[in-house]
Each structure stands twice: as C-alpha cells, then as structure tokens.
Amino acid sequence: MIRTQISFDANTFPASLGQYVNNAKIYDSSCSKSAHTLYLEGDVKAFLKMAAAGKLLREKLMTDFMHSQGLAAKVLDYFSDESGDYLMTEALGGEDGIAEHHLADPQRLAACFGEYLQMIHRLPVHDCPFPGRTAEMIAESEANIRRKYVDKSILLEDISRAEQDFNHLKHCGKDDVVIHGDYCLPNIIMQNFRLSGFVDLGTGGVGDRHYDLFWGIWTLQYNLKTDKYRTIFLDAYGRQQIDPLRLRLCHLLAGFTE
Numbered sequence: 001m002i003r004t005q006i007s008f009d010a011n012t013f014p015a016s017l018g019q020y021v022n023n024a025k026i027y028d029s030s031c032s033k034s035a036h037t038l039y040l041e042g043d044v045k046a047f048l049k050m051a052a053a054g055k056l057l058r059e060k061l062m063t064d065f066m067h068s069q070g071l072a073a074k075v076l077d078y079f080s081d082e083s084g085d086y087l088m089t090e091a092l093g094g095e096d097g098i099a100e101h102h103l104a105d106p107q108r109l110a111a112c113f114g115e116y117l118q119m120i121h122r123l124p125v126h127d128c129p130f131p132g133r134t135a136e137m138i139a140e141s142e143a144n145i146r147r148k149y150v151d152k153s154i155l156l157e158d159i160s161r162a163e164q165d166f167n168h169l170k171h172c173g174k175d176d177v178v179i180h181g182d183y184c185l186p187n188i189i190m191q192n193f194r195l196s197g198f199v200d201l202g203t204g205g206v207g208d209r210h211y212d213l214f215w216g217i218w219t220l221q222y223n224l225k226t227d228k229y230r231t232i233f234l235d236a237y238g239r240q241q242i243d244p245l246r247l248r249l250c251h252l253l254a255g256f257t258e
Contacts, residue, residue: 003027003039013048014079014086020046031186045091046076047199056085059202061129063089066204069123072197092196097185098223102193110220110229112193113185114236117216120198121177121209130205133181134173134253137207141166141256154218155255162252169249175206183212184219210250213242218254 006028010021024042031037035051049056057080066072077088095102102109125131144150145163155162180187181203189196213234221227234242 003029006038008038014081016077016079017048017086017088020044020048020076020088039091044076047073047089047091049085049087049089051085053080053082053084056080056087056202058130059200060087062201062204063087065127065129066120066123066198066201068127070197071119071123071195072201073199089199092189092199094189094191094194094196096199097188097190097219102185102190103223105193106220106224106229107232108193109185109224110232111236112190112195113188113216113220114233114238116188116195117180117183117212117237119195120180120183120212123178125176125178125206128178128204128206132175133179133203133205133207134175134211136205137211137253137257138170138173140258141170141253144256144258149256149258151255151258155252162255165248166252166256169245169252172243172245173208173249173253174246175208177206177209178204179207179209179212180204180215181207181211183215185223186219208246208250209241210243210246211253213237213247214250214254 004027006026008026010018013021020040020042024040027039029037029039029047035049038048040046040048060075060078063072063075067074073089073092075089079086097109150159180198180201182200187200188198216233217230220229220233
C-alpha cells in the first residue's frame, strides 16, 4: 500500500485520539474518494480512517465482529460528531495483496485468495451485525436503474440487456454467508501469503457468497492484467459451491450499486 509521509496538526483530531497521534509519524494511505486514511507510526501502529458523519459506524461494527473471529484488526477507537467520523484500528502485520512480492507469484496468490475467502464464508451468520445484504443491494440496484445509474467499468455490455437479466435473476439471490462486501486484493493483508486479516469491511454483512466471488475474479483480472488465474481462484474456493446464475446476478449488483 502507498504511504506518503505528511505533516498534520494533531489539534485537528478529537481529543480522545491524542494518545495515538501525539509524537507519531503520519502517512497518507488513502485509496478511496469517500474516506481519508492515515497511517500512524508511533507507540502504536494504527490506521485512522476519516469520513462524513455516520459513514464509518457500519465498518466499525463489522470490524469488531470480524476481529472477534480472528480475521480483522482490533478497533482502538471510534468517534463521531457533526464534523465527521473517525475510526482507529490497529495495523495488521504484513502487506496487502497488491504488494510486489505477492503479485510476483500470481498462482500462489490466486490460490490463497480463494482459500481465505472460504474462511469468511464459514463464519457464523447469526453473530453478524448486518443481515440481509443481498436484499439491500437489490433495492439499491432497482433505485439506480430507475435513475439510469450504472458503473460502466463493471457492466460493459448493453445496459438494456443487463436490466433484463437483473429483473430475471434478482429473485435467485440468497443471504447464506457472511460476506466481505469488497473482496479485492488491496483488502487482504498477508505476511508472505500467510493471512493476517481483512480490512475495509464497511460493505460486509450476511449476503450472497457470489458477490465476494465476483469481486475476487474482478480484482485478479484487474491487478494481474489477465484472466488466466480465475480458474485457480475458483478451484481453491470450491467450484461445487458456485452457481453461475447467482454469480451473474452478483456481477449485475456490482454494476448497479455505488
């Protein structure tokens, strides 16, 4: 992950975060337009994510849940007021899935990526704080179709055909496993391919396993510049659990949601 050292006025942070910010080296580690992320290197190594008010509560709760299962960092602090949300988490040991030494061994990367997704999908759904993710995404897709929104980087086909497929398939979606919600290589942290945990969990919940599978396929193609590692990923995950119709639905959900 990219980290650029910056200067930052500690007085601009909520007072409760002072123990982590004071005397720490601060690096900009942002990779999203919706949130600003800083890496703090002080007495405690941590990440501080900042976003609009109320935007990070879901991520905080999902991170707490995943940490309780041994698959995410510990939340150190969460603060919210009218000025915005602040989420502080411990830094996991290792580097993300797009680190150079991970990308240099794409076969092993794709296999690990499939195996580690199974670890999320085996978690107890009754303990997850957010049920009904597929229904949420279907409702959002229906609203976005009405206002003619589509992510054309995800849906490259004729949009009228995509809408027809969505309306035909939307009833086959299931909420059967805990999903990451943004299962992309930058969101898995490993130490030489050994899993440390997952990050950026704000769109997770109980949903359709094929949503994570779609994004897994997408990120491997995007980051490795080829689709030839898709087979390794799906074999490592377990092809017997894959339904092509639900995978197609989740492709559509990714294109019709923001």
